[in-house]
Amino acid sequence: MSAIVQTQGLVKRYDRTVAVAGIDLSIGEGEIFGLVGPNGAGKTTTLRMLATLLRPSAGRAEIAGWSVTRNPDEARRVLGFMPDAFGVYDDMKVWEYLDFFARCYGLPPATRRRMIGDLLELVDLGDRRDAYVQTLSRGMQQRLCLAHALVHDPAVLLLDEPASGLDPRARVELRELLRELRSMGKTIVISSHILPELEELCTSVAIVDRGQVLAQGRVADIEKRLRFGAVLRVRVLLEDDALEASRGWFAADQDVAGAVIMPDGTIELGFRGDDAASARLLAASVAAGLPIVSFARAASDLEELFLQVTSPDREPSEAA
Amino acid sequence: MTDVPITPDPEPVVPAARRGRGPRLTAFRHLRQGIAAIGVKELRGRMRGRRAFVILTIYLVLLGGFAWMVELIMERAYSSGFGVSGGTASASIGQGIFAALLMLETLQVAFLAPASTAGSVSQEREKQTLELLVVTPISSLAMVIGKLFSALIYVWLLIAASIPLTAIVFVYGGVAPDDVVRGYIVLIVTALGFGAMGLLASSLVKRTQAAIAMSVFSVLFLSIGTLFLLVFWQAMGSSDNGRGVGPIKGSPPQVLAYLNPFIAQVDVLCGTESSFGIWCSLESGLIPNRNGVIFQPGSGSDQAVPLPAPAGIGTGGFVAGDNGTTIDTTAMSPDDIQVLQRKLAIANGGQFAVPADVVPFGVTRDALWPKSVVTWFVLAVLFLVVSAQFVSPTRRWRLRRGPRAEGNEA
Numbered sequence: 001m002s003a004i005v006q007t008q009g010l011v012k013r014y015d016r017t018v019a020v021a022g023i024d025l026s027i028g029e030g031e032i033f034g035l036v037g038p039n040g041a042g043k044t045t046t047l048r049m050l051a052t053l054l055r056p057s058a059g060r061a062e063i064a065g066w067s068v069t070r071n072p073d074e075a076r077r078v079l080g081f082m083p084d085a086f087g088v089y090d091d092m093k094v095w096e097y098l099d100f101f102a103r104c105y106g107l108p109p110a111t112r113r114r115m116i117g118d119l120l121e122l123v124d125l126g127d128r129r130d131a132y133v134q135t136l137s138r139g140m141q142q143r144l145c146l147a148h149a150l151v152h153d154p155a156v157l158l159l160d161e162p163a164s165g166l167d168p169r170a171r172v173e174l175r176e177l178l179r180e181l182r183s184m185g186k187t188i189v190i191s192s193h194i195l196p197e198l199e200e201l202c203t204s205v206a207i208v209d210r211g212q213v214l215a216q217g218r219v220a221d222i223e224k225r226l227r228f229g230a231v232l233r234v235r236v237l238l239e240d241d242a243l244e245a246s247r248g249w250f251a252a253d254q255d256v257a258g259a260v261i262m263p264d265g266t267i268e269l270g271f272r273g274d275d276a277a278s279a280r281l282l283a284a285s286v287a288a289g290l291p292i293v294s295f296a297r298a299a300s301d302l303e304e305l306f307l308q309v310t311s312p313d314r315e316p317s318e319a320a
Numbered sequence: 321m322t323d324v325p326i327t328p329d330p331e332p333v334v335p336a337a338r339r340g341r342g343p344r345l346t347a348f349r350h351l352r353q354g355i356a357a358i359g360v361k362e363l364r365g366r367m368r369g370r371r372a373f374v375i376l377t378i379y380l381v382l383l384g385g386f387a388w389m390v391e392l393i394m395e396r397a398y399s400s401g402f403g404v405s406g407g408t409a410s411a412s413i414g415q416g417i418f419a420a421l422l423m424l425e426t427l428q429v430a431f432l433a434p435a436s437t438a439g440s441v442s443q444e445r446e447k448q449t450l451e452l453l454v455v456t457p458i459s460s461l462a463m464v465i466g467k468l469f470s471a472l473i474y475v476w477l478l479i480a481a482s483i484p485l486t487a488i489v490f491v492y493g494g495v496a497p498d499d500v501v502r503g504y505i506v507l508i509v510t511a512l513g514f515g516a517m518g519l520l521a522s523s524l525v526k527r528t529q530a531a532i533a534m535s536v537f538s539v540l541f542l543s544i545g546t547l548f549l550l551v552f553w554q555a556m557g558s559s560d561n562g563r564g565v566g567p568i569k570g571s572p573p574q575v576l577a578y579l580n581p582f583i584a585q586v587d588v589l590c591g592t593e594s595s596f597g598i599w600c601s602l603e604s605g606l607i608p609n610r611n612g613v614i615f616q617p618g619s620g621s622d623q624a625v626p627l628p629a630p631a632g633i634g635t636g637g638f639v640a641g642d643n644g645t646t647i648d649t650t651a652m653s654p655d656d657i658q659v660l661q662r663k664l665a666i667a668n669g670g671q672f673a674v675p676a677d678v679v680p681f682g683v684t685r686d687a688l689w690p691k692s693v694v695t696w697f698v699l700a701v702l703f704l705v706v707s708a709q710f711v712s713p714t715r716r717w718r719l720r721r722g723p724r725a726e727g728n729e730a
Contacts, residue, residue: 076456081452081455085448087448088449092361092365100361103361104453106350145452
């Protein structure tokens with residue numbers, strides 16, 4: 001798989017702050033690539049540099065072989081960008097909105113008409129063709145904005161926090177839409193701090209914090225590489241002293257780093273072992289006569305990973 | 321992390337579609353497409369529904385009412401009869417109506433043109449739509465040109481709609497068709513220049529309110545400020561009969577007059593007068609070295625000093641001087657003027673010079689408004705180019721250093 005989006009040592013400096021401190025990304029064609037990080041990590045700045053909206057202080061970025069600094073016009077023709085916060089024009093109908101952007105890309109009238117029909121079908125706004133843009137719901141506007149980024153059939157889509165401000169149903173619809181776009185061969189770069197969505201959707205992610213990439217690759221690979229341990233949540237049918245005794249039993253195990261009784265009566269174990277080790281622990285605890293009700297790994301993997309990687313007590317990077 | 325300096329990229333392969341076309345032609349085609357895209361979008365918004373045409377109708381009704389009232393005033397003034405014959409009275413009424421309409425339309429253009437462009441870029445910033453536009457291949461120049469002309473089309477439509485109304489003056493006479501053409505050229509170019517000024521304000525600041533405030537103050541400066549400066553300079557420069565003892569020497573810079581569209585219209589109106597009337601005297605009061613003014617550039621006192629020669633001096637604004645130094649004779653008594661004449665004649669060995677384009681006491685046509693038109697045309701182009709710079713987010717020029725809001729959030 002060849003890289004369609006590539007950055008090398010991408011840096012964005014402002015007077016006193018460094019928003020992006022040397023990011024290397026390599027995103028293959030047809031991927032859905034997640035840029036994950038807390039607010040202020042440099043995700044938006046990175047995307048804006050890729051979208052030719054910000055000039056990098058140093059480093060290079062290429063989209064489909066076009067440098068965003070040297071050939072911004074060519075790069076703009078192969079990328080579609082949907083910003084985090086975007087507005088809509090008043091006094092404009094849905095089809096006029098798309099027609100306007102299609103004209104901006106210099107599409108001939110026949111292509112424009114066909115494209116507008118197809119796109120409105122794709123984003124499920126076919127029946128809103130003649131509605132005024134400002135009367136659409138937030139989710140519809142988001143889909144319309146996505147459609148506008150597609151008028152010139154770009155190879156790469158840059159979506160900055162596309163799910164922010166959407167209700168759960170709209171999120172599901174957006175996710176379906178992105179899958180469909182991927183099946184059409186588009187490369188999609190998404191930034192988000194909402195993890196569960198990306199985990200299901202993305203083929204690869206880069207975890208970004210303080211302007212640097214902390215980990216990059218397939219979700220499963222990153223997980224393996226950065227495994228510091230997991231949290232096991234055990235529910236035992238015991239109370240008070242007996243519960244405390246069972247906590248002591250778990251804490252004595254070789255793979256358990258710590259054991260805490262939560263207010264709801266479950267025991268949380270900091271666990272160092274892998275899946276085989278957790279199976280052994282479960283078997284041992286049952287053999288020891290503990291009445292186990294449930295025994296499960298807590299939290300979604302990527303979220304847990306994310307919290308570990310970007311924890312505030314982590315050593316501050318030199319750039320921050 | 322060490323910064324990797326931006327290295328020259330290898331030349332990317334040119335796609336087949338782009339091969340074989342001259343780069344200049346392609347650039348021009350893109351510019352045209354961009355202007356058309358913006359223009360269509362803006363006009364769809366501006367001209368939607370009845371609003372634009374209702375405003376046009378109200379505007380014409382008000383303008384018509386104004387012209388009618390001016391006609392009545394002029395008629396009353398002349399029917400009280402001060403030995404004005406019927407024919408001259410009709411011509412005077414025509415000139416009066418023309419002057420009133422032209423000044424009102426200039427006032428309207430001076431405020432309407434910048435007001436209709438002052439929101440065009442800042443509004444996109446406020447509504448966060450500018451970025452969507454910037455990531456398209458549309459160039460910044462195409463964007464500002466498209467925005468300027470789509471805003472100006474409505475202003476020009478108002479101007480054009482007033483032409484039939486202004487043509488009423490032909491019924492009265494006193495105004496030639498080419499006078500009307502001159503007036504309208506000034507109006508159209510003023511709309512262009514002032515519109516570009518509003519656009520520049522809009523591209524410089526973030527808020528539309530600030531852009532409108534900037535535009536209004538600029539208009540006030542250009543219409544009232546320049547006038548006041550001219551009067552002030554003139555008063556300072558000529559208070560000591562041009563000897564240059566006062567704080568300001570010589571005549572005021574004429575550029576001040578070029579910047580004021582009202583003075584350009586005064587010049588046009590002066591052209592309608594068959595003798596040295598109120599508009600011409602107003603103009604010569606502001607810009608000394610024209611009607612009735614004899615002026616010759618010289619570099620020293622040993623050179624020929626321009627001389628007032630014709631008899632009857634003092635009936636109009638008559639200024640003499642050298643090196644641009646002027647003496648306003650309108651306020652001098654005939655005796656003083658004669659003394660002055662004699663002194664100057666002696667100093668020059670009885671010579672005097674009359675530049676070819678100046679007719680003493682006659683009416684010099686087209687002395688000022690063409691310069692005003694050229695000035696505003698050049699300024700409009702300049703404003704557009706600067707606006708384009710400030711619209712682009714990756715521009716090189718910045719008003720202030722430091723992180724900007726658009727790049728702060730990460």
